[in-house]
Amino acid sequence: MRKLKLQELNRLSIEEFKQLDKTPIVVVLDNIRSALNVGSAFRTADAFALDSICLCGITAQPPHREILKTAIGATTSVNWIYYKSSVECCEKLKAEGYTIIAIEQAEGSIELQDFQPKPNQKYAVVMGNEVKGVEQAVMNIVDVCIEIPQYGTKHSLNVSVCTGIVVWDLFSKMKF
Numbered sequence: 001m002r003k004l005k006l007q008e009l010n011r012l013s014i015e016e017f018k019q020l021d022k023t024p025i026v027v028v029l030d031n032i033r034s035a036l037n038v039g040s041a042f043r044t045a046d047a048f049a050l051d052s053i054c055l056c057g058i059t060a061q062p063p064h065r066e067i068l069k070t071a072i073g074a075t076t077s078v079n080w081i082y083y084k085s086s087v088e089c090c091e092k093l094k095a096e097g098y099t100i101i102a103i104e105q106a107e108g109s110i111e112l113q114d115f116q117p118k119p120n121q122k123y124a125v126v127m128g129n130e131v132k133g134v135e136q137a138v139m140n141i142v143d144v145c146i147e148i149p150q151y152g153t154k155h156s157l158n159v160s161v162c163t164g165i166v167v168w169d170l171f172s173k174m175k176f
Helices: 014-019 035-047 065-071 086-095 159-175
Strands: 023-030 050-056 080-083 098-103 122-127 144-147
Touching: 023 035, 023 086, 023 159, 035 050, 035 065, 035 159, 050 086, 080 086, 086 098, 086 122, 122 159
Parallel strands: 023 050, 023 122, 050 080, 098 122, 098 144
Antiparallel strands: none
């Protein structure tokens, strides 16, 4: 088996990507401490042609050295906006017709594999702080909470890994 060369991948230019119909998912980063995790979220958003990313609270913003290191150029293709608070961001998205989904371990959460997106619905996926998770003020206004089932000894996944898992699951259910 031969690995493909970059030019054989037939990737879109940034201009073509900007014109592309986007997957109706917004990733909301709720007070993410690590700029490396932020850059990874940008890369995931680019890979699945997501609508945008919202950077909230203490979450670093481009251009930031560590974001650029892991995003590898995705900060120029993916639309993003900064909000002082995750609550403000989620309230605005809700007013725009997005279903707000917290990715969190909580009472009444739905396991990821059991969640079925509705056709023609827009989703905002809230990824919480690496230590504290999704802030309670945001949990009070979300429409649904999804949890990734885990079977090991640790209680959580790295936020960049979690973002990739959730986005791929939603993308595959919405597109295929």
